[in-house]
Amino acid sequence: MQVLSTTEENYLKSIFQLLKEGSEKVGTNDIAELTGTKAASVSDMLKKLAAKQLLSYQKYQGVSLTEEGAKTALLILRRYRLWEVFLVEKLKFNWDEVAAIAEELEHVKAPPLVRRLDEYLGFPKFDPHGDPIPDEFGEWSHTPRMILQEVSPGNAGKVVAVTNSSAAFLKYLDKVGIYIGARIEVVDKVEFDGSLELRVDGEKTSFLSREVAANLQVILHPS
Amino acid sequence: MQVLSTTEENYLKSIFQLLKEGSEKVGTNDIAELTGTKAASVSDMLKKLAAKQLLSYQKYQGVSLTEEGAKTALLILRRYRLWEVFLVEKLKFNWDEVAAIAEELEHVKAPPLVRRLDEYLGFPKFDPHGDPIPDEFGEWSHTPRMILQEVSPGNAGKVVAVTNSSAAFLKYLDKVGIYIGARIEVVDKVEFDGSLELRVDGEKTSFLSREVAANLQVILHPS
DNA sequence: TATGATTTTTAGATTAGTCTAAAAATAATT
DNA sequence: AATTATTTTTAGACTAATCTAAAAATCATA
Ligand SMILES: [Mn+2]
Ligand SMILES: [Mn+2]
Ligand SMILES: [Mn+2]
Ligand SMILES: [Mn+2]
Numbered sequence: 001m002q003v004l005s006t007t008e009e010n011y012l013k014s015i016f017q018l019l020k021e022g023s024e025k026v027g028t029n030d031i032a033e034l035t036g037t038k039a040a041s042v043s044d045m046l047k048k049l050a051a052k053q054l055l056s057y058q059k060y061q062g063v064s065l066t067e068e069g070a071k072t073a074l075l076i077l078r079r080y081r082l083w084e085v086f087l088v089e090k091l092k093f094n095w096d097e098v099a100a101i102a103e104e105l106e107h108v109k110a111p112p113l114v115r116r117l118d119e120y121l122g123f124p125k126f127d128p129h130g131d132p133i134p135d136e137f138g139e140w141s142h143t144p145r146m147i148l149q150e151v152s153p154g155n156a157g158k159v160v161a162v163t164n165s166s167a168a169f170l171k172y173l174d175k176v177g178i179y180i181g182a183r184i185e186v187v188d189k190v191e192f193d194g195s196l197e198l199r200v201d202g203e204k205t206s207f208l209s210r211e212v213a214a215n216l217q218v219i220l221h222p223s
Numbered sequence: 224m225q226v227l228s229t230t231e232e233n234y235l236k237s238i239f240q241l242l243k244e245g246s247e248k249v250g251t252n253d254i255a256e257l258t259g260t261k262a263a264s265v266s267d268m269l270k271k272l273a274a275k276q277l278l279s280y281q282k283y284q285g286v287s288l289t290e291e292g293a294k295t296a297l298l299i300l301r302r303y304r305l306w307e308v309f310l311v312e313k314l315k316f317n318w319d320e321v322a323a324i325a326e327e328l329e330h331v332k333a334p335p336l337v338r339r340l341d342e343y344l345g346f347p348k349f350d351p352h353g354d355p356i357p358d359e360f361g362e363w364s365h366t367p368r369m370i371l372q373e374v375s376p377g378n379a380g381k382v383v384a385v386t387n388s389s390a391a392f393l394k395y396l397d398k399v400g401i402y403i404g405a406r407i408e409v410v411d412k413v414e415f416d417g418s419l420e421l422r423v424d425g426e427k428t429s430f431l432s433r434e435v436a437a438n439l440q441v442i443l444h445p446s
Numbered sequence: 447t448a449t450g451a452t453t454t455t456t457a458g459a460t461t462a463g464t465c466t467a468a469a470a471a472t473a474a475t476t
Numbered sequence: 477a478a479t480t481a482t483t484t485t486t487a488g489a490c491t492a493a494t495c496t497a498a499a500a501a502t503c504a505t506a
Binding site (some may be wrong): 036087090091093097100101104105110112113116117120216 | 267310313315316320323324327328333335336339340343436
């Protein structure tokens with residue numbers, strides 16, 4: 001397990017996330033967009049990471065991570081999410097404020113720090129957005145989840161994760177009273193625009209657009 | 224208050240510490256030694272920091288910090304020591320294990336993070352080694368202290384700080400039962416080598432070399 | 447399948463931080 | 477005061493990470 005620069009770690013994590021939400025291979029431009037750089041810079045970095053055996057790369061063909069690359073990415077994600085938990089649980093930040101700070105803290109690599117932080121936080125399994133936290137071996141538990149948008153009317157479930165962590169999205173959820181753990185019943189689904197009418201915690205009635213509902217993951221209650 | 228790179232911050236903090244423990248001006252070689260670089264690199268950096276008004280510098284004449292440079296250094300030291308407190312108080316690291324980790328964490332600059340960390344820790348005034356923690360304006364309280372080595376036999380005091388934070392020194396203190404807050408009575412001082420015989424917490428009798436006693440600060444009990 | 451559009455790579459520069467080796471300045475010692 | 481020793485600066489080079497502009501490869505579509 002080699003020592004990587006902050007930049008290399010950021011690229012690796014970005015590639016991992018693109019792979020997770022899409023196809024087998026990711027392209028140079030997608031990486032450039034996510035990392036806020038230009039395609040030319042990405043090309044250089046891909047060669048570097050390929051030389052380090054962290055990804056497999058043939059010119060013009062896109063990249064995928066090697067076993068080692070994926071594991072390395074998971075350990076970075078582990079640090080990122082543990083710090084997110086710390087910031088929300090201990091320092092009382094709101095869940096929409098922690099991304100940028102955790103993005104810096106994740107690069108402090110001292111292994112005893114990560115271990116003790118994990119212990120101090122009570123070995124959390126999920127971060128404030130419901131995303132699973134890999135263990136020290138890069139393993140995580142992934143319970144099958146449903147996208148709220150795909151739940152048909154009459155069913156109820158519990159919100160377990162958000163798949164968008166932008167401040168705008170999270171603030172909106174705060175406003176309409178949706179949080180990780182909230183109980184949601186889908187009352188109706190509008191044919192025209194795919195928006196949902198639902199009850200939150202048995203009380204409040206909300207209307208969510210298709211875009212919003214597509215970014216909420218739930219576990220259905222047995223009916 | 225400009226944004227500085229990690230490297231610039233490390234130089235600035237090093238220069239501050241050299242100034243605090245010595246003369247009016249510090250030399251290029253001293254800085255190189257403390258930062259683990261070469262004199263040539265230091266010369267370059269001095270020009271850069273002088274251009275940013277953080278230190279005053281004339282070729283071959285050594286440097287001193289400007290008002291702004293000193294304040295900036297104090298704010299870095301603030302972050303460094305707050306993280307030290309966190310690592311010892313919350314994550315249960317020993318006081319000899321925290322230097323390298325805090326040295327990295329100090330560069331995470333998000334201001335709300337520092338504020339909330341301070342609050343979370345209960346606004347500590349001193350770090351685990353007894354060093355004062357500057358407030359958000361770069362101010363700190365400095366009670367007058369005595370060096371244990373200079374306390375004459377028959378007097379007693381309380382250990383308030385160590386002026387060496389090397390793991391070797393701190394582990395040795397652990398071994399002989401000396402800690403911040405320990406009550407110490409100077410029983411005798413050996414003329415020959417300046418070593419001290421003393422009682423710790425009224426119980427154990429210890430013998431400390433001149434070097435060790437020179438790195439302990441105490442406040443005398445009124446006699 | 448040729449042609450145009452898009453994506454990706456290369457070529458060549460730039461900046462921050464570092465180094466070694468040589469030159470210049472300052473300090474110490476005959 | 478001259479000479480030697482030490483310290484500091486400069487000159488020139490290197491690496492990591494970035495960019496723009498141009499070339500090359502792939503993809504899409506007529
Ligand atoms: Mn990051
Ligand atoms: Mn998260
Ligand atoms: Mn540092
Ligand atoms: Mn300290």
